[in-house]
Amino acid sequence: MSKTLKLIAPWVEHLCIPIRNGANAHTLLDFNRFRYRGVPKTHEIKLGNVQLLDRDDIAQRMFIAITGKEDVSPATKGNIFLAARRHFAFCDAQTPPLQPLSETAYVKELEYNSIRQRRGEIKDSTESRKRADLSSLYQWQDLSIKNIKPLKIRHSGCSQTEPTRGYSDADLKLLLPLLRSIFKQLYQQFIVDPQLHFQASPNEKTMVFSWKGNDYPVSGGASKIFYAATFLLSYYTWSNSTVLYSLRRPQTSTHAISSNWYQMPAFKRRAFKTVTVELGDHGRIEIPKYATQFFDQLLIASKLVDPSPNGLLLPAYSYRSKKVQMMSGSLLNDFKAKWFTKNFPMTDERGEILWPVPRRFRATGSHLTLALKSTLEAAILLDNTPRTIALAYSSGNPHENDLMNRDTSQTLEQIVRDRQSVELAKQKVREAQKVEVLAYEAYIRRASPPTRSAHGSYCKEPRGAMAEKFTSRARAHGLITESENLACADLIKCWSCGHQVLVESVTDLWCALSFRECIEESACLHIDNAHYKKNFGEALAKIDLRLKQLSPKVVQQARRKLADEGRHPLWMDIDSVNIS
Known part of the structure; x- marks a missing residue:
């Protein structure tokens, strides 16, 4: 031309x-x-x-x-x-x-x-x-600008660059339950009759979402499923939004704790390389059952919308053109502005509008990693350079930062004024604020991964109130000194504790079933059946109740592993069980 x-x-x-x-x-x-x-x-x-x-x-x-x-x-x-x-x-x-x-x-x-x-x-x-x-x-345009030097320009660098703010714990407690409910309710209605929703007009309300006693008619439900899924996946994987948009459905999956639950390759455009997106491999197992169920359902919904062999994991269905299109930032922004915020207005602790943003979920993951690990480990996890992590993903949440600074200044004031130890000063600050845990301590607890117990489950509060009781009993029996503290390790009462987390993992359930079988076998060591029931009757009932709440398929695989390979090495015989 x-x-x-x-x-x-x-x-x-x-x-x-x-x-x-x-x-x-x-x-x-x-x-x-x-x-x-x-x-x-x-x-x-x-x-x-x-x-x-x-x-x-x-x-x-x-x-x-x-x-x-x-x-x-x-x-x-x-x-x-x-x-x-x-x-x-x-x-x-x-x-x-x-x-x-x-x-x-x-x-x-x-x-x-x-x-x-x-x-x-x-x-x-x-x-x-x-x-x-x-x-x-x-x-x-092949126009040279090397010799052009404007006189009135002040080069000030990038001092006003704002790092991405992470979500506080309170923010996540508002956003995540709502997003999970949107996905779960719309998914259940969608799979009953997908064609009904595909053939509907853009404004035809074919679904209903219920939240806190109110019903919200929903149009374009087949798309809203994946809008909510995109935000949830950004929380579970801490991935870039553009990486999430291009994800293809994984062909295989595994729920074993020793490997990632799901792995999906994706092309990272600006870095010009392929990265692997992993679900469940952040050393944090807060809500594993939600995560695995969510992803299983996401795969089913994705196949219904885009049945091609290499289909998009997060397809966006266009009701106007009746075609599948790639997810995009503009579609998510429309969803938030026209439906999410309109029906569910929320604000954070600073009074600012609260809504889901993939990069803020990503920043939250970075902050939690930095709380316990190095910048390098956060960089590896987020697939960024340490410099990018330092500039864009290390500022934390402003409200939580303010609380931590307040607690720190008040603690230092107590130390200087009353010449007390750090622990005594912290206790006075807790009493003055009428809180059990200071802001930084709560943040570290949230960042810490659950502790794995010997019987295959996890504990979210290994050093909480139960740990204090466990430590007191150990001191009463002269097992530890006054200066020593123990994490909670009451394996029997663990099954009645609200802090217990049981992962749908064959390996973990194999360990739990081995523990249960060991308890059953210990009946011969008791005086009579009443003595046995007194020691372990409630624990056995709680174990059975927890197992019934898990996926029957995964539990069956764990039972098969127990039958084929025998008990877990930690629970080989009844000597592993203390009946005192």
């Missing part, structure tokens, strides 16, 4: 191309817009209320330069197109108008952005990004 070809029609189709932008949404790059004053929108050009300028050759050069770049991603092309749009609009708005892509226009726009930054209208990180995009635009 000739770079100087005059265009006859007001709008020519070949200058308009579709791309997928950084939010994974389809958008149009319409280079016809550069032919008109003010860079009007496409529909305004077609209506005719626009002023045509002598810029046909510039528009075509822009088209060739941007679309012809084969070594950059579509998202980058979209960013440079936006920079060009801002540049042309800026030039046309000046009096007199400036010639786009000229040295004068370059200097004037940089000075304009610098003035806005100094006034506080834009952050200096935004000014730096706009400067970089404008420089790339000129370079893509």
